[in-house]
Amino acid sequence: MTEREGVSVEEKSFFQTRAGGLTIAFLVIMAAFAVIMAGLSGGNDGLCTAGFIMIGAAMLYSPVKVHLYDRLKKK
Amino acid sequence: MNIPINFFMWGLACLPIIVLLVLMIKFQWGATEAAPVGLVITVITGLVFYKADIRLIVSEGAKGIWNALTILLIVWTAVLMYQVGSEAKAFSVIRDGMRKLLPNELLLVLTMGWIFESFLQGITGFGVPVAVGAPLLIGIGVKPMWAVIIPLLGQSWGNTFGTLGAAWDALAMSAGLTAGSKEYLATAFCTAAFIWFWNIIDGMVICWFYGKGKAIKKGILPVMFISLIQGGGELLLTQVNTTIACFVPACISLVAVLLLGQMKPYKKDWCVEESQIMDRTFAGQSADDKPEGMTLIHAFVPYFLLSAITLIVLVVKPVNTFLSQFQIGLAFPETQTGYGYVNEATECFSPLSPFTHASMFLLLSSLIGLVYYKKKGWIKNGGVKGVFVRSVSMTMPSGIAVIGLVIMSKVMAGTGQTVVLANGIANVLGKVYVVLSPFVGLLGSFMTGSNMSSNILFGGFQTTTAGLLEVDPSVILGAQSSGGSIGSAVSPSNIILGTTTADILGNEGKVLKKIIVITVPVAIAIGVLAFAAVSL
Numbered sequence: 001m002t003e004r005e006g007v008s009v010e011e012k013s014f015f016q017t018r019a020g021g022l023t024i025a026f027l028v029i030m031a032a033f034a035v036i037m038a039g040l041s042g043g044n045d046g047l048c049t050a051g052f053i054m055i056g057a058a059m060l061y062s063p064v065k066v067h068l069y070d071r072l073k074k075k
Numbered sequence: 076m077n078i079p080i081n082f083f084m085w086g087l088a089c090l091p092i093i094v095l096l097v098l099m100i101k102f103q104w105g106a107t108e109a110a111p112v113g114l115v116i117t118v119i120t121g122l123v124f125y126k127a128d129i130r131l132i133v134s135e136g137a138k139g140i141w142n143a144l145t146i147l148l149i150v151w152t153a154v155l156m157y158q159v160g161s162e163a164k165a166f167s168v169i170r171d172g173m174r175k176l177l178p179n180e181l182l183l184v185l186t187m188g189w190i191f192e193s194f195l196q197g198i199t200g201f202g203v204p205v206a207v208g209a210p211l212l213i214g215i216g217v218k219p220m221w222a223v224i225i226p227l228l229g230q231s232w233g234n235t236f237g238t239l240g241a242a243w244d245a246l247a248m249s250a251g252l253t254a255g256s257k258e259y260l261a262t263a264f265c266t267a268a269f270i271w272f273w274n275i276i277d278g279m280v281i282c283w284f285y286g287k288g289k290a291i292k293k294g295i296l297p298v299m300f301i302s303l304i305q306g307g308g309e310l311l312l313t314q315v316n317t318t319i320a321c322f323v324p325a326c327i328s329l330v331a332v333l334l335l336g337q338m339k340p341y342k343k344d345w346c347v348e349e350s351q352i353m354d355r356t357f358a359g360q361s362a363d364d365k366p367e368g369m370t371l372i373h374a375f376v377p378y379f380l381l382s383a384i385t386l387i388v389l390v391v392k393p394v395n396t397f398l399s400q401f402q403i404g405l406a407f408p409e410t411q412t413g414y415g416y417v418n419e420a421t422e423c424f425s426p427l428s429p430f431t432h433a434s435m436f437l438l439l440s441s442l443i444g445l446v447y448y449k450k451k452g453w454i455k456n457g458g459v460k461g462v463f464v465r466s467v468s469m470t471m472p473s474g475i476a477v478i479g480l481v482i483m484s485k486v487m488a489g490t491g492q493t494v495v496l497a498n499g500i501a502n503v504l505g506k507v508y509v510v511l512s513p514f515v516g517l518l519g520s521f522m523t524g525s526n527m528s529s530n531i532l533f534g535g536f537q538t539t540t541a542g543l544l545e546v547d548p549s550v551i552l553g554a555q556s557s558g559g560s561i562g563s564a565v566s567p568s569n570i571i572l573g574t575t576t577a578d579i580l581g582n583e584g585k586v587l588k589k590i591i592v593i594t595v596p597v598a599i600a601i602g603v604l605a606f607a608a609v610s611l
Contacts, residue, residue: 014468022107023471029140029478036137040130040408048133055136059111059479066108 021061028058078125078414078491085499087124088492091117091483092522099567100588105581106567110479117483121490126413134410135489138424139482141405145427145434146202146477146524147470150572152437153206154470156377157576158462159441163448164366165374166214172371173215177336180346180353181294184285185301186332187211188225189278193237193305194329196230197322198385200238201433202524202572204230207378209577221352223573223586225281228593231564232274234526235266235556236309236321239389242527243317246556249534250548254317258549263313265553265608267320269513269601271306273561276597278302286347293345297335304328366453373451377444385436398430416491473575476583477524480568484522488532493522497533501540508544509609510602512537512551513558517598520562524569529559546609554605561594561601 014020032054039047078084091113098109121127160166177183191211192204208226213219235242243263246252252259278298282290308324335341348355372379388394404423411417429435445462448454454462487493497515501508515537519529537555541548563569570583 017468019468019471022475023467026471026474026478029475033137033140036133037405040134040137041406043408045130048130052129052133052136055140055482056115059114059475062475063104063108063111067104 021065025058025061028054032058078412078416078495080495080498080502082499084124084495087120088487088496088499090120091487092518095483095567096587099584100591103584106476106480106571106583107473107581109584110476110483110567114479114483114486117486117490117492120492121412121486125416125490125492127486127490128410128412130408131410131412131418131489132486134407135418135485136482137405138407138489139485140478142425142485143474143478143481145425145432146481146568147474148432148434149201149203149437150206150473150477150575151466151470152434152441153203153572154576155462155466156207156381156437156441156444157210158466158469159377159445159448159454160374161210162458162462163369163374163444163453165369165448165453166210167365168369168371168374169211170215171365172374176333176371177341178344179293179336179341180344180350181282181285181290182297182332182336182341183215184212184217184225184352185278185281185294185297186329186336187215188217188222189229189281190301190325190328190332192226192229193233193321193325194382196233196237197325198237198239198382198389200234200241202569203433203437204233205569206572206576207381209573213577216353216355218352218354219577219579220582220585220589221284223570223577223579223582224589225284225352227564227569227573227586227590228277228280231560232270232277232305233321233325234520234560234563235270235530236313236317237325238527239322240318240320242525242530242556242559243320245527246530246534246552249531250538250552251535252552260314261547261549262552263317263320264310265549265605266556267306267310267313267553269553269557269604270560271302271310272601272604273557273597274306275299275302276593280593284352286350289347290350297332297341300335301328301332304331366451368451369453376447377440380440380443381436384439385433388431388436395431399428401430402426402428410489412490414491416494418489469578470575473571473580476571477568480522480524484524484528487522493532494536497536501536501543506544506546506609507606508540509546509551509554509606510599512540512554512605513561513598513601514595516555516558516560517562517565517594518558520559521566524563524566526556526559526563529562530556533559550605550608554601557601558598561598565590565594 032051035047036051094116095109095113098104118132192208195204205226209222212222282294305324305328309320312320404426406422407424409420515533516529519532520526537551538548541551567583570586574580574583
């Protein structure tokens with residue numbers, strides 16, 4: 001792996017790599033999780049909906065990037 | 076519940092699974108890309124056709140994230156453990172040491188891919204054998220894709236009675252079996268008998284992968300011997316103590332294979348040169364690179380620690396009782412679909428016991444291993460930082476896929492899609508359903524990534540169906556759990572554990588394609604055996 005990848009990760013700036021992008025998506029999901037739990041315990045449907053949208057966006061980051069954005073960019 | 080069970084609703088419940096399979100197998104999408112698509116379909120189906128509201132969906136979604144986090148903790152710590160070994164160059168020592176100990180390459184592959192995984196499954200489970208086993212196999216020169224496939228198969232037989240019988244206890248609980256009762260013992264017997272069949276197939280398939288007919292010929296006796304210990308031992312022990320029914324035979328088989336390696340037919344160098352699974356150009360870390368003074372025992376230190384810590388915490392009752400009292404769980408409100416399908420409120424959903432969780436054992440073993448290697452001078456300055464940087468960059472991509480898959484299974488269960496899926500099959504097929512009963516268990520594990528969850532999800536349903544069909548529930552429940560055990564080999568969330576630590580993330584479809592052609596026919600074969608048993 002890994003040494004090669006490890007070095008490239010360190011050189012390239014982590015958040016510019018695919019792993020970095022997915023890390024951001026993961027952090028968004030964790031934030032959405034907190035928002036949803038707050039919404040569920042307080043009976044606040046607005047917060048639940050906001051969390052739902054955040055999860056949707058973060059989950060779709062990878063398929064949209066790989067199978068839409070990158071392909072359109074190539075064309 | 077009054078969800079209409081018709082072909083349309085059943086087809087909708089099937090759709091996310093079919094899409095997931097097609098994207099991964101046919102179009103070779105990685106699970107990180109395919110899982111969100113399956114999830115979107117599940118959510119739309121749930122909202123539009125199963126009359127769920129947004130509150131139910133987010134509640135099930137949050138439960139899914141919570142469950143996924145407990146899986147991800149294992150992935151992260153297993154990768155950390157791998158990185159510690161890699162930084163200290165321990166894998167080159169393991170490769171050379173194990174080759175000397177087991178000069179027969181087939182026996183070496185069986186040991187590192189099946190027997191060691193069985194041992195790990197016996198105590199830890201939750202995907203740890205796959206995450207830990209894949210890099211070990213790469214270390215002995217197995218190609219990365221095969222290094223994922225072999226542990227997936229090797230660990231799967233131990234899923235029901237492994238992890239100290241967690242999945243079995245879940246089956247007994249959801250089917251209402253009282254420990255020690257006649258039905259309990261009969262069900263345990265049927266389950267273990269079906270699993271033994273799968274255990275033999277496991278060993279033979281690994282031989283076939285390694286060297287086709289030549290390897291089968293060479294490996295048939297060791298496989299039968301090991302399977303007699305593992306499968307036969309488990310069968311006997313289920314009638315005595317289900318908690319140790321997998322762990323004890325797995326430990327004995329580990330000792331037995333090392334003794335077998337010293338016997339005349341197996342102590343000479345032997346390999347199939349043209350083996351499809353071995354990378355003959357692989358040198359790994361060169362001999363010059365080997366850390367000075369590191370022996371095989373030193374190289375295995377983190378794994379010895381893992382075994383020792385796990386055993387002490389899980390088997391020593393006072394220690395386990397003390398550490399189990401610390402639990403973290405979340406409260407969820409009651410939710411209901413428009414069809415009256417209710418998800419009851421819970422004060423403490425799926426509590427996580429951090430000090431008895433497999434990730435804690437992995438974390439402790441990794442950190443002690445790291446300090447030990449550093450003290451011995453096998454990890455150079457700056458190496459510790461590298462271990463953590465590489466661990467993070469290696470594990471993050473798998474997080475999204477695991478979360479997506481677990482949320483998908485939660486939303487399917489919470490909206491009633493899972494029940495419709497299983498009921499639809501049973502209603503249409505009548506008594507022939509018995510043939511497909513292991514397939515339901517397999518489906519449960521495929522969706523949830525866990526034999527235990529599959530048993531919780533379908534244990535009650537299988538008992539009810541057995542009653543409706545007037546067949547022996549012990550046989551049906553045995554088929555359910557053995558199917559669930561087999562299903563752990565094809566579960567995308569388990570596959571991701573392996574592809575992550577083998578550094579081939581995105582190849583889940585290729586791995587699935589190779590394994591599914593074995594698991595589905597075996598599940599159906601077990602179904603035929605079950606049908607024969609209930610027809611007698």
